Amino acid sequence: MTVNREIHLASRPQGWPTADNFRLVETEVPTPGPGQLVVRNQLMSVDPYMRGRMDDVKSYVPPFALDAPLDGGALGEVVAGEADGIAPGDTVLHGLGWREYALVDARGARRVDPDLAPVSAYLGVLGMTGLTAYAGLLDVAAMKPGETVFVSGAAGAVGSMVGQIAKLKGAGRVVGSAGSAAKVERLRVLGFDAAFDYHDGPVRDSLRAAAPDGIDVYFDNVGGEHLEAAIGAMRLHGRAAICGMIAQYNETEPPAAPRNLALVIGKRLTLRGFLVGDHGHLRDRFVQEVAGWLREGKLSYDETVVDGIARAPEAFLGLLRGENLGKMLVRL
Amino acid sequence: MTVNREIHLASRPQGWPTADNFRLVETEVPTPGPGQLVVRNQLMSVDPYMRGRMDDVKSYVPPFALDAPLDGGALGEVVAGEADGIAPGDTVLHGLGWREYALVDARGARRVDPDLAPVSAYLGVLGMTGLTAYAGLLDVAAMKPGETVFVSGAAGAVGSMVGQIAKLKGAGRVVGSAGSAAKVERLRVLGFDAAFDYHDGPVRDSLRAAAPDGIDVYFDNVGGEHLEAAIGAMRLHGRAAICGMIAQYNETEPPAAPRNLALVIGKRLTLRGFLVGDHGHLRDRFVQEVAGWLREGKLSYDETVVDGIARAPEAFLGLLRGENLGKMLVRL
Numbered sequence: 001m002t003v004n005r006e007i008h009l010a011s012r013p014q015g016w017p018t019a020d021n022f023r024l025v026e027t028e029v030p031t032p033g034p035g036q037l038v039v040r041n042q043l044m045s046v047d048p049y050m051r052g053r054m055d056d057v058k059s060y061v062p063p064f065a066l067d068a069p070l071d072g073g074a075l076g077e078v079v080a081g082e083a084d085g086i087a088p089g090d091t092v093l094h095g096l097g098w099r100e101y102a103l104v105d106a107r108g109a110r111r112v113d114p115d116l117a118p119v120s121a122y123l124g125v126l127g128m129t130g131l132t133a134y135a136g137l138l139d140v141a142a143m144k145p146g147e148t149v150f151v152s153g154a155a156g157a158v159g160s161m162v163g164q165i166a167k168l169k170g171a172g173r174v175v176g177s178a179g180s181a182a183k184v185e186r187l188r189v190l191g192f193d194a195a196f197d198y199h200d201g202p203v204r205d206s207l208r209a210a211a212p213d214g215i216d217v218y219f220d221n222v223g224g225e226h227l228e229a230a231i232g233a234m235r236l237h238g239r240a241a242i243c244g245m246i247a248q249y250n251e252t253e254p255p256a257a258p259r260n261l262a263l264v265i266g267k268r269l270t271l272r273g274f275l276v277g278d279h280g281h282l283r284d285r286f287v288q289e290v291a292g293w294l295r296e297g298k299l300s301y302d303e304t305v306v307d308g309i310a311r312a313p314e315a316f317l318g319l320l321r322g323e324n325l326g327k328m329l330v331r332l
Numbered sequence: 333m334t335v336n337r338e339i340h341l342a343s344r345p346q347g348w349p350t351a352d353n354f355r356l357v358e359t360e361v362p363t364p365g366p367g368q369l370v371v372r373n374q375l376m377s378v379d380p381y382m383r384g385r386m387d388d389v390k391s392y393v394p395p396f397a398l399d400a401p402l403d404g405g406a407l408g409e410v411v412a413g414e415a416d417g418i419a420p421g422d423t424v425l426h427g428l429g430w431r432e433y434a435l436v437d438a439r440g441a442r443r444v445d446p447d448l449a450p451v452s453a454y455l456g457v458l459g460m461t462g463l464t465a466y467a468g469l470l471d472v473a474a475m476k477p478g479e480t481v482f483v484s485g486a487a488g489a490v491g492s493m494v495g496q497i498a499k500l501k502g503a504g505r506v507v508g509s510a511g512s513a514a515k516v517e518r519l520r521v522l523g524f525d526a527a528f529d530y531h532d533g534p535v536r537d538s539l540r541a542a543a544p545d546g547i548d549v550y551f552d553n554v555g556g557e558h559l560e561a562a563i564g565a566m567r568l569h570g571r572a573a574i575c576g577m578i579a580q581y582n583e584t585e586p587p588a589a590p591r592n593l594a595l596v597i598g599k600r601l602t603l604r605g606f607l608v609g610d611h612g613h614l615r616d617r618f619v620q621e622v623a624g625w626l627r628e629g630k631l632s633y634d635e636t637v638v639d640g641i642a643r644a645p646e647a648f649l650g651l652l653r654g655e656n657l658g659k660m661l662v663r664l
Contacts, residue, residue, distance in 0.1 A: 052598075060568075060598040223594060236392075245594045254591030261590070262555060262577045264605030266384075266392040271603040273596030 004029045005309050006069040006099030013054055016250040017320070021054070022313035025069075030103035032081030037092070037104045041076035044097030044330045045123045046316040048221075051249040060275060070098040073123050075112070076332075086111055093122050100309055100332055117294065124157055124327035125301040126290060128276055132243060133161035133219075134286045135279035138169065140241035140272050141217045145170030148211055150230055152176075153221030154195065155183035157301075157327035158243060162219045163192050164299050165290075171217075175210045177203065177226065179322040186325060190300060203229040214238075222247045228258035234269050242273040250320065302326025336361045337641050338401040338431035345386055348582040349652070353386070354645035357401075362435035364413030369424070369436045373408035376429030376662045377455045378648040380553075383581040392607060402430040405455050407444070408664070418443055425454050432641055432664055449626065456489055456659035457633040458622060460608055464575060465493035465551075466618045467611035470501065472573040472604050473549045477502030480543050482562055484508075485553030486527065487515035487634075489659035490575060494551045495524050496631050497622075503549075507542045509535065509558065511654040518657060522632060535561040546570075554579045560590035566601050574605040582652065634658025 003026050010023040032038050050072055053064045064070050074097030078090045083106035086092060092109040096102035112122045124130065136158075137143050149166040153159040154176025166174045176187045176195045187195035194210035207215075207229045216238050218230035223245025230240060248255045264271065293299035304324035306315035312330045319328045335358050342355040364370050382404055385396045396402050406429030410422045415438035418424060424441040428434035444454045456462065468490075469475050481498040485491040486508025498506045508519045508527045519527035526542035539547075539561045548570050550562035555577025562572060580587045596603065625631035636656035638647040644662045651660045 227593075242596050244597065248594060254588075255593075256588055256591075258593070259586030259588075261559075261587075262580060264574050264603065265576065265607065267605065268607060268610060269605050271596065273599065273601050275597065275600060278600060 002029045002101075003027075004099060004101040007309065007312050008069055009054060009064045009066055011066070012056060013051075013250075015252045017051070017054065017317060019313055019317070023067075024310055029101045032103065035083045035106050037078050037081035037083065037086060037106050037109060039074075039076040039092060039094060039096075039102045039104050039109070040079045041074045041097060041100055041102055041332045042091075043075045043120055043123055044312065044332065045073035045129075046312065046319050046328050046330065047072060048244055048246045048249065048319065050316065051320060069096075071095055072097040073128060074098075074102065075119055075123055076102070081106070084109075091119055093127070097330075098309075098312060117291070120303055120305075120327070120329060121294075121301070123329060124303065125161060125294065125299070126287060129157045129327060130161050130290055131279065131283060131286050132276040133158045133165055134290065135276055135282050136219055136241040136243050136274055137162050137165055137217070139279055139282060140274045141219065141239045143169060143171060143217050146172040147216035148173040148175070148214065148235075149217045149219065150175045150177075150207065150211060150215045150233070151219040151221070152198075152226040152230075153244070153246060153322075154178050154187055154192065155302075155325055156221060156322075157324075159219070159221055160187070160190060160302065160326055161299075163187065164190055166217075167191050168293060168298060173211060175207070175215070177206070177222075183325060186302070198226070204232055207233050217241070219243060220245065224248055224255045224257045228260055231258050231260050231263050231269065234263070234267055236267055238267060238269050240269070240271045242271060246320070303329055305329045305331050307331050334361045334433075335359075336431060336433040339641065339644050340401055341386060341396045341398055343398070344388060345383075345582075347584045349383070349386065349649060351645055351649070355399075356642055361433045364435065367415045367438050369410050369413035369415065369418060369438050369441060371406075371408040371424055371426060371428075371434045371436050371441070372411045373406045373429065373432055373434055373664045374423075375407045375452055375455060376644065376664065377405040377461075378644065378651050378660050378662065379404060380576055380578045380581065380651065382648065383652060401428075403427055404429040405460060406430075406434065407451055407455055408434070413438070416441075423451060425459070429662075430641075430644060449623070452635055452637075452659070452661060453626075453633070455661060456635065457493060457626065457631070458619060461489045461659060462493050462622055463611065463615060463618050464608040465490045465497055466622065467608055467614050468551055468573040468575050468606055469494050469497055469549070471611055471614060472606045473551065473571045475501060475503060475549045478504040479548035480505040480507070480546065480567075481549045481551065482507045482509075482539065482543060482547045482565070483551040483553070484530075484558040484562075485576070485578060486510050486519055486524065487657055488553060488654075489633075489656075491551070491553055492519070492522060492634065492658055493631075495519065496522055498549075499523050500625060500630060505543060507539070507547070509538070509554075515657060518634070530558070536564055539565050549573070551575060552577065556580055556587045556589045560592055563590050563592050563595050563601065566595070566599055568599055570599060570601050572601070572603045574603060578652070635661055637661045637663050639663050
């Protein structure tokens with residue numbers, strides 16, 4: 001009998017999580033019941049939002065349970081079970097990552113075509129990550145051609161899509177911030193008009209230098225000082241799509257910034273938080289458009305891959321520290 | 333020759349303004365040139381936004397100049413000049429308050445009918461104040477029937493309109509906060525479902541008691557702790573119309589709140605700052621609807637009137653301290 005290994009939440013982090021908050025547990029490979037599939041996971045996603053689920057607070061998704069496996073986006077091959085037109089040998093996308101073998105309800109699995117694109121794309125550029133960028137920029141922030149767009153966390157999976165999609169959709173100027181010189185260099189290669197390392201000085205000053213005439217749209221992955229700088233740089237009727245605030249997920253004290261929120265009045269700004277789940281109506285248009293850009297070589301994406309279920313916690317901690325370029329994945 | 337008295341800005345306030353920041357100056361009554369009118373002001377408005385104009389910072393309107401008269405909404409009788417169909421004897425609304433006689437460009441004046449409504453209404457419920465409430469609630473926050481609405485500064489000129497219009501438009505529950513027991517009592521008479529004095533405890537606790545199932549719309553006149561409490565109480569897809577942040581206009585340090593801004597993501601909230609000037613397209617509908625409610629006795633408004641140009645600074649300072657019920661006016 002094959003052993004299944006999975007990662008449990010051993011304890012809830014106080015502030016920054018550590019390896020001690022996770023536990024590798026061996027279990028049995030499950031047996032499928034009616035309507036169920038057993039999937040041998042090949043890739044799993046680690047995402048910043050998972051940090052919030054480690055706290056015991058009510059949110060849009062329930063918190064992770066202690067002494068139970070974590071979950072999240074994953075992709076693998078069906079090895080047992082048959083339902084809803086899915087059969088062994090199929091590659092499916094589902095929500096039960098952090099384990100080598102997943103017992104999945106067939107209705108919660110979606111078959112993907114491994115010949116159409118590298119399967120990892122379905123967890124990134126062609127998946128939730130890509131749709132988050134697409135929906136946030138075009139639907140939530142309603143970017144118009146000619147506008148100046150600023151995105152933080154720009155070398156991450158979502159941020160790098162935001163900047164490139166903005167250019168492809170006619171943005172006048174696209175500015176990105178990231179956490180290292182190498183990432184900044186990568187953003188220039190991806191076609192950003194300007195990019196800066198937020199360690200190099202106050203974000204406000206770097207942003208002013210990169211966008212001297214101000215910005216119209218801010219795509220926020222970071223919060224805190226970045227959001228404050230963006231509000232300060234906004235032009236009349238600017239919009240911020242608030243996707244994440246990774247700068248504060250591990251803070252035990254609430255952030256002081258943005259301290260300039262009163263500017264939303266005189267500048268008539270709109271700040272709007274969003275989750276990709278509300279924007280499913282864009283999925284068909286998104287897949288068609290993004291797949292086209294990929295085929296034509298107009299859109300590039302990076303992946304940072306860590307090997308083995310035992311290193312999944314390490315991949316997640318690295319993501320929180322910004323050690324990834326593009327999408328952070330664990331190969332199982 | 334008649335003397336004209338006007339209020340100049342003598343110095344820029346640091347923090348809370350004092351009487352020393354103002355100076356009463358005697359000048360001559362002006363003589364109209366072509367296209368100009370001389371208006372003997374009868375009423376002038378003092379408004380919270382004027383505090384921002386006393387600072388020397390770039391904003392949506394230029395700062396007040398030192399050693400020059402302040403300005404703002406006013407209303408009076410034309411005593412000299414004739415242009416654009418306006419003649420002596422007419423009552424006009426214009427933007428040059430803080431003085432007994434105003435030399436007004438006829439294109440910047442609007443004739444009002446003193447027989448149709450008490451003239452003070454044109455500075456309040458039927459004027460910018462009323463339109464601010466109407467546009468912010470219905471256009472910016474897009475309140476829908478059945479929703480729960482929370483408004484701060486609810487006994488003020490704008491806030492009391494917001495609450496009443498919300499009820500007239502079918503809000504399920506309307507909650508207001510104000511700064512005294514007498515104001516809270518007045519809100520109950522005006523038809524608010526619940527009201528509290530924000531001095532009585534943390535706003536968060538008072539709001540939770542007043543709206544145990546949460547709120548859908550927040551009309552912000554106050555900022556700071558009120559905004560933080562509102563974000564905390566918001567239900568999914570809640571909207572805040574940010575009209576003012578009077579709690580912080582006189583603070584020399586930027587406010588720490590709202591410290592819970594990250595909640596905009598999971599709850600998919602929209603925070604939107606606005607100025608009434610962007611919503612002029614609603615004016616006809618607004619006047620028709622509000623004038624109808626007034627005629628039918630469905631809408632009440634309060635006024636706090638101070639007499640004499642010399643007391644205009646006192647009226648303004650009282651407004652910042654919340655000493656007014658409803659619209660604060662100076663009768664000249």
